[in-house]
Amino acid sequence: MDLIKGYAYILGDDISTDDIVPSHTLTMRDSNEMVKHTLEFIDPYFSKNVDRGNIIFAGENFGTGSSREEAVHVFKLLGVKAVVARSFARIYFRNLINNGIPAISLNWDLNQVAKEDVIEISLLKGLIINKSQNSTFNFEKIPEFLMDILENGGVINQLKKILK
Amino acid sequence: MSHTIAEKILKEHSSLKEISPGQFVDCDIDMIMVHEQLGGRIHLEYNKLGIDYIWDPDKVFFILDHWVPPPTISSAQMHQDARKFAEKYKITHNYGHQLDKGICHQVLPEMGFARPGMLIVGSDSHTTTYGAFNCLSTGIGATDVSVVFATGKLWFKVPESIKINLRGHFEKGVMAKDFILSLIGDISTKGALYKSLEFHGDGAKNLSIDSRMTITNMVVEAGAKFGIFLPDDRLKEWLAKRTSKQYRNVVPDEKAEYEQELSYELSEITPTVAKPSNPGNIAKVEEIEGIEIDQAFLGSCTNGRIEDLRIAAKILEGNKIHPKVRMIVTPASKEIYLQALKEGLLEIFLRANAIVTNSTCGACIGGHLGVLGPDEVCISSTNRNFKGRMGDPTSEIYLASPATVAASAINGSIKDPRGLI
């Protein structure tokens, strides 16, 4: 897993897992039903338009609140490719990596990335290229042992190999 | 090298001779708590592993609490899935059929499963609560639970610690909730991200176990990984009533290094709220008095304990709840419920026209027993006020102490409880 290409989607500070997966959807047994409600209080069209916004750029403390892993699972089902945030809530950070979605910490601001900008990320180089604005960012590379989880497509796949 | 409590406990649970903040360590887990998430994502993830065992079924605590008893068919099915898993893997501490017990974070300590020096994880972000018992505990997601189920281990990044010195006593009508909300206001919801908060000082010793639990419960709202109290006689006494198991107290080394130190004089804390729709949106009650409410909720793993019910009953005794307000009281566990019954508190609530429910998360998660409608305003003793948390996304939640909740319920609008006690 190195090169990731997609389109930017912009979110603010303190986006909670309640925002991503509202509590009222938590008992839904059909994941396909649940994904339709992803971020519904912030953007009811998110799940419909996700192909044009599949790399999330968020502010501080992204994924704060409940440990509900559904809040990462719905992103995975919708094809979200990476999350770039100024900072992550710790459980959410782990949940992203554990599901094979890169979590990148970066101090970025709204002047640098806009909705639907064309984005390329190299995890190995620690580099993000904003093609639309002709700009680049360097980020602190993801530690090797977490990269290994990502390479395996998540912690469950990695564990399966180890247990064999 | 000198160590904080978090460093010591992580070191003792790893195979390393020395550790320091920033380092990644693999640790042995002493106890893992799971609730409805077992029937939500956990069983689905674990089944992918294709193994027919759990590393140590004796170290798993399983309870159902969020939707209890199930208010919908789908929550009932979630319970069935969770129970099936617990039976299949022969989980020892299986309370999947005892829906009368109460909220996980209250019941687990009541049963003596949280003891000094332990390393505990749980499928719930408020697992930090057990830090009141001088152990290290934190929340994890469904796949991390699967890792622990399969291997008994989990990696941690050794956190920096923040030392919080507490001095003195609260004034009448001021509670631990007011302090933890003030702290979150001061350091912000990301102020303790990835860090361990260590509570020191005479002020900490003066706090009841109930109050300490309120504080460690909400450290996660400041982003913290752990919140931990030092051991003392009060804790010893509490544990003596609940467990005969051995434990080893953990105190920090004198020269332990802290990333930051903060001090609070508890007598200077005044009633505090978190305004909609973020726990970091802090204000003083006196600044926002008069905001009309539709519902007052007293309960949850933050503030559904006996001292919370006592102070609310004291304020409500001989009074009636405002005719336009519904007040819901949900004791955090059956033990608390029975104690409140014995002390006559439930009668006070009922005579004041409050609704008393069984022990469950219920209204806290907008699941049942007090869901908010469009534009409704709730004053709540819970820990999160995110948009839609307790019901409709247009409803608004003010987080407050049990005393403020009770005072506001009588008044019909947000009210400072000082002077009513």
Ligand code: SF4
């Ligand atoms: S009472 Fe509320 S915060 Fe506590 S475990 Fe239940 S849902 Fe979570």
